[in-house]
Amino acid sequence: MNNNEYYYKKLERYVAGGSSTGSKRARLIPEEPMVIERGKGCRVYDANGREFIDFRNSLGPVTLGYSHPEVNEAIIRQLEKGIVYGHPGVLEAEAAEKICGIIPCAEKVRFLKTGGEAVAACIKLARSYTGRKRIIQIGYNGWLNTLGSGARVNPRDRAEGVPKGIVEELSFLHHTVEWNDTSTIDELFELHQGEIAAIIVAADYKGMEDGAEFYPYLRKICNENETVLVFDEIVTGFRVALGGVSEYFNVTPDLAVFAKGMANGMPLSVFCGKNEIMDEITKGASVSSTYGGEQLSLAAALKVIEIYQREDVTGYLTNEGARLWNEVNKLFMSRGIGLSYKGLGPCPIIVSDNPRDINLIDDFFRKAFAIGISLYNVSYINYSHKKSDIEEVLEKLDNVISSM
Numbered sequence: 338m339n340n341n342e343y344y345y346k347k348l349e350r351y352v353a354g355g356s357s358t359g360s361k362r363a364r365l366i367p368e369e370p371m372v373i374e375r376g377k378g379c380r381v382y383d384a385n386g387r388e389f390i391d392f393r394n395s396l397g398p399v400t401l402g403y404s405h406p407e408v409n410e411a412i413i414r415q416l417e418k419g420i421v422y423g424h425p426g427v428l429e430a431e432a433a434e435k436i437c438g439i440i441p442c443a444e445k446v447r448f449l450k451t452g453g454e455a456v457a458a459c460i461k462l463a464r465s466y467t468g469r470k471r472i473i474q475i476g477y478n479g480w481l482n483t484l485g486s487g488a489r490v491n492p493r494d495r496a497e498g499v500p501k502g503i504v505e506e507l508s509f510l511h512h513t514v515e516w517n518d519t520s521t522i523d524e525l526f527e528l529h530q531g532e533i534a535a536i537i538v539a540a541d542y543k544g545m546e547d548g549a550e551f552y553p554y555l556r557k558i559c560n561e562n563e564t565v566l567v568f569d570e571i572v573t574g575f576r577v578a579l580g581g582v583s584e585y586f587n588v589t590p591d592l593a594v595f596a597k598g599m600a601n602g603m604p605l606s607v608f609c610g611k612n613e614i615m616d617e618i619t620k621g622a623s624v625s626s627t628y629g630g631e632q633l634s635l636a637a638a639l640k641v642i643e644i645y646q647r648e649d650v651t652g653y654l655t656n657e658g659a660r661l662w663n664e665v666n667k668l669f670m671s672r673g674i675g676l677s678y679k680g681l682g683p684c685p686i687i688v689s690d691n692p693r694d695i696n697l698i699d700d701f702f703r704k705a706f707a708i709g710i711s712l713y714n715v716s717y718i719n720y721s722h723k724k725s726d727i728e729e730v731l732e733k734l735d736n737v738i739s740s741m
Contacts, residue, residue, distance in 0.1 A: 340384035345371035359491055360396055365699060368706035376403030378721035381711065389709050390730055392716035397572050397597040397684070400654070401644060402721025408601050408640050415636035421628060428635040435642055436607060441583045442568075442593050443609035447618065448629045452571035452596030453479020455608040456537060458624040459592045463535035463565040465622035466614045471532045473512045473525060476539030478569050485511035493714065516541035517551045526562055533562060535592075539569035540582050542686035542715055543679045552588040559591070565614065566590040571606070575599050576654060576683045576717075579645050601641050605634035650720050651683070658682025658718040661727050668731075668738045676701060678716070686715050704737045 338346070345363070348371075349355045356362040363369045370383035379402055381391045394400070401408065415428070429448065437443045449455050456478045464470060474482060477489040483500050486508055490496050499508040514521050516538075526533060536555055540548055559566040568590040570581035575598035578584040583593060592610035599605060609615070618624055644650065659682030669676050675690030676697060689697050698714075705712050710733055 341367075341371040344384055348372070358396070360493070365703045365706060368703045370706070370711065378402045378404070379719055379723075379726050387709070389706070389711040390722075390726055391711045392718065393711050393713040394717040394719050395602055396713065397576075397715070397717055398600070398602045400575055400598040400650065400717075400719055401601045401641065402719050403602070405601055405721070407644060408637050411636045411640035412603070412633050415632050418632070420633055421631045425630055426632045426635070428632050428639065429630040432635045432638055435639060436595075436609060439642065439646075440574075440580050440593060440595065440609055441589045442591065442611065444612045445615040446607050446609040447615070447624060448631075448635070449606045449608070449624075449626055450604045450628055450631070450634075451479070452569070452594055452606050453481040454626075455594040455596060455606040456567070456569055456571075457481045458608050459537065459565075459567045459594060459610075460535065461622050461624065462592065462608075462614055462617045463567065465617040465620070467534045467563065467565060469532050469534035469564075470510050471512065471525075471529050472510060472534055473514055473522060473536040475514050475516055475537065476541060476569065478537055478539055479571070482511075482537075484508055485513035488513045516544055517547045519551070519554055522555075522558065526558060526564075531562075533564050535565040535567050537567040537569055539571065540573050542572075542681075542684055543688060545573075545577070545582075545681050545684075548582055548586050552582065552586045556588050556590075565592060567610075568593040570594055571596040572598075572684060572715075575641070575645065576651065577681055578651050579642075599641060600634050600637040603634040603637040605631075605638055648720075653720055654683040654718055656682065657722065657724075657727060658685070661718060661722075661730065662716075664731050665734055668735055672738050672741065674701075674738055674741055682718070684715055684717055687712075700741060701737065704740060705734065708733050708737060710734065710737075 363371045372384045373381050374384050375382050379390055381389050433446045436446050460472055474485055477492050483490050484503055484507060486499050488496050488500055490500055499505055512525055536559060555566055568583055570593050574581035574595035583589055591614055594608045596606035662678040662685050666677050676687060678685040678687050680686050687698055702712050710730055
């Protein structure tokens with residue numbers, strides 16, 4: 338066996354599902370890398386030493402690039418002081434103040450490690466604050482929150498009816514609604530007057546620009562019904578704008594969750610919002626985690642914020658991302674291939690003209706892997722993808738698409 342096969346077999350034998358993150362398990366082998374050994378900038382290297390220009394970026398968290406020198410240095414400096422203590426660390430105070438200065442709704446914050454658990458915390462706070470039970474969920478909010486009938490059990494798949502492992506009594510309190518489906522939301526508020534605690538919304542990649550009308554609608558209907566509005570900014574925060582879609586569309590929620598991108602790959606999430614709702618934590622709606630104030634991730638986040646404020650990172654991700662994927666779309670069109678990237682430049686999603694034909698996307702990905710380009714359904718550009726890297730990608734993808 339080669340190195341890739343050796344580690345792949347270990348994963349299949351000892352890790353349930355072959356990976357601790359379901360979407361990371363290699364499907365298109367042998368072209369797709371089975372395991373990654375290291376990453377630098379915009380490139381990753383598998384256990385056999387193959388090099389890939391990477392657009393998966395750990396499925397979103399890496400926004401500045403792998404092994405970014407300034408972020409690494411900040412982590413190392415803190416490592417010499419300790420990782421986590423028995424009391425709050427200095428960086429917890431500093432990071433909280435900084436985040437309250439950049440996220441529109443943030444009056445108080447709380448740190449956790451993953452986005453899904455932070456959304457679960459917001460659900461708990463909203464129920465405690467309003468005294469209501471029902472939740473409207475739009476988009477994928479993490480595995481912890483795959484609760485309503487027909488909910489997304491992962492970013493690609495939906496449950497048929499009540500998700501497996503969820504009791505019906507709980508599932509019936511969670512209503513799964515599609516992005517920009519205002520009529521269903523109106524019906525739910527009419528049917529369950531005075532019962533809806535919160536709307537939680539994660540932006541749709543393909544139709545994100547519809548947020549210009551959809552987010553103001555959500556703000557208005559939540560105000561009218563005294564319902565808590567929660568923005569799931571796990572993907573959009575630190576990517577479409579530093580303050581996420583709230584800043585991009587100029588709509589302020591009551592609570593928000595940020596995770597991917599805020600620490601360039603270090604495990605960190607934050608939920609934040611209005612004082613009166615966040616203070617439910619001290620009134621009995623407890624949310625607590627031993628690793629919530631872990632200092633290495635906070636050191637990384639502070640450095641990431643510094644770099645974002647010093648340099649136009651989100652502007653670069655937007656402009657260069659749009660340029661790259663627009664050029665790829667031109668290649669698809671010129672060759673008569675029924676694929677396209679849709680959405681904003683920092684986080685577009687690939688779609689097929691025939692949604693039933695998943696083999697066409699897989700064929701494109703497989704051929705891209707074979708010539709050293711690592712793509713995903715949502716292909717993220719990072720700040721280390723420089724113009725020369727993008728030109729190399731376009732040249733290689735021109736050959737890939739010509740061969741399809």
